[in-house]
Amino acid sequence: MFKLIKSVIVLIALVTTSAFADGHKLKVGMITTLSGGGSGLGIDVRDGFMLAIRNNDNIEVIIEDDQRKPDIAVQLADKMIQSEKVDVLTGIIWSNLAMAVVPAAVNQGKFYLSPNAGPSALAGKGCHKNYFNVAWQNDNLHEAAGGHANSSGFKNTFILAPNYPAGKDALTGFKRYFKGELAGEIYTKLGQKDYSVEIAQIRASNADSVFFFLPGGMGIGFMKQYAQSGIDTPVVGPAFSFDQGILKAVGTAALGVKNTSQWSKDLDNNANKIFVTEFKKEFGRLPSLYASQGYDTGNLLISAMKKSSVKDADAFRQAIRAANFESTRGSFKFSSNHHPIQDIYVREVVKEGEVLTNKIVSIGLKDHSNAYVDQCSM
Amino acid sequence: MTFELCVEQLLNGFQFGFMLFLMSAGLTLIFGVMGLINLAHGSFYMIGAFSAAAVSAALGSFWFSLLASLIFASIAGVIVEIVIIRRLYDRDHLDQVLATFALILLFSESVRWIFGAYPLYLDVPDILSGSLQIIGGIYYSKYRLFIILVGLLLAIFLFFLIGKTNLGVQIRAGQHDREMISALGVDISKLYTFLFGLGAALAGLAGALVGTIQSVEVGMGEPVLILAFVVIVIGGIGSIKGAFMASLIVGCVDTMGRFLVPWILMSLTDPSTAMSIGSAIASMLIYVLMAIVLIVKPTGFFGKGLT
Known part of the structure; x- marks a missing residue:
């Protein structure tokens, strides 16, 4: 082969x-x-x-x-x-x-x-x-995550993202598809490393799930500190919060977590x-x-x-x-505004041998375009 | 808004405050006793974190990595003092700022050269992982409690060192009149080297403690350094007591502000606007606090003013 x-x-x-x-x-x-x-x-x-x-x-x-x-x-x-x-x-x-x-x-x-x-x-x-x-388009993966939160039966979700354009798009995208209530909504600082304040609010919110968009080092910091905090509220997120680099650093704390992506290995x-x-x-x-x-x-x-x-x-x-x-x-x-039309998948963090990685479990959104096509006059 | 949430946030504020204290204790002593503005203090924080990461990778022991952070940061501090800083005591502050800024660049690039630009991540030891039920519904991360404990013990140690020992007398005397104490036969240059090494070691330990739950990367010290300067200005330059109080105040104001300000604004406007305005205001709070303290008491809480 x-x-x-x-x-x-x-x-x-x-x-x-x-x-x-x-x-x-x-x-x-x-x-x-x-x-x-x-x-x-x-x-x-x-x-x-x-x-x-x-x-x-x-x-x-x-x-x-x-x-x-x-x-x-x-x-x-x-x-x-x-x-x-x-x-x-x-x-x-x-x-x-x-x-x-x-x-x-x-x-x-x-x-x-x-x-x-x-x-x-x-x-x-x-x-x-x-x-x-x-x-x-920034909203896409989060829209799929919102849809997935619905089908997982989550009714009361705590959402957080960094305070910059993609963070705002992320929460907008999630809210566009999510039908439940929001237990809380937080914008953190871009590049923030300590999430103790946010984690305390999650603990106090009685949310049934947490949606977070924290790419790169931010996601590593959050997941490690979340695991330390002893909160067992399930998390969902876009693939950015559970990419290969993050999984390597976070370790088994991420096992079983569902995330949405346009690509998977x-x-x-x-x-x-x-x-x-x-x-x-x-x-x-x-x-x-x-x-x-x-x-x-x-x-x-x-x-x-x-x-x-x-x-x-x-x-x-x-x-x-x-x-x-x-x-x-x-x-x-x-699409007509030059963004991809593509399937967005739901993935699960699994262990393959010694390595943590993602595996597709279902299709979240099929042939998904973006919400801004009509606003673009090109 | 519950009682449990407030207590947990207060603990977060203390944890942040004690970490700031480790950073600012050295900075304030160096500034107060030697009259030196040391911008490279953040580099010792970084060196501590990286040496902890290296030792942890080699030996797999968290405790050895903490020890390594103290040892390596203090060695770096002593070398820097003997080779470079010693020549700067008699220069004006601009020269000191330029030279220590050059040190930041030097340290950052060397660390990048040795360890690479990609952040390193450490693991919390098993004994400190997870959370502890304090009372009722209040849970708190064991590791963060450990940081509070270490900060508290070191604060007691420093108070004892400065207040009750012979060395402390010399340090305090040096703060008041440098020439007089050297005339009295105290080897001032040894005292300075010791103090500089001590300050660097504390910063290094802070870097290792925080690096373990956050990340270890090049340039991690500079944002903390800015906060440490805010702390020593509020507390009064040269005062350990001032640094201690100001650290806890800054830690609590920053932490409480980050969740209280948006929460208050949320009753006035919709959540996402409240969040974005709130987090902007919250990040300014400690600087507003510093401005107020400077207006009311220009020398800080316990400062004697610069001569």
């Missing part, structure tokens, strides 16, 4: 290299978070993206660390656009950084392919013909099998959803380059919109 996959990969590599013998050149600027508590996400997006384009000599990538600071992200974007003259920007993890960088970049005629952040402001009124989100399609095998081989760890998003972004870019030069902006945009690539999520297409 492994031999077969290997030969398939070699074959694909051969085909792609030959196809690019006279292909179009392109320069990518990747601004992502590579240090601090949010670095796990940026490192995964970068590794996924680089894995997708590693055999492609026509793509030149410049990678810079934004340290999760909007001002640094803006400086890096200016540098990349003005002195490096990149054609396409990508990589931003955090929605507040995306809001600071994306509008200015696309207005200067650059393409922006988002491998993660999908703030509602850029999906609705602020949508732009050169902005594409390859991951999801056990998704049964050819592109995903190749991705998971190759990622493990290259980096020696299991891929996360962030890595899959980076990988899909890379492959989307390659698919568009096959059809058109980036210098012909209209044709290139058309080629991206067609999304003619093999996604790790199986079927993939863009």
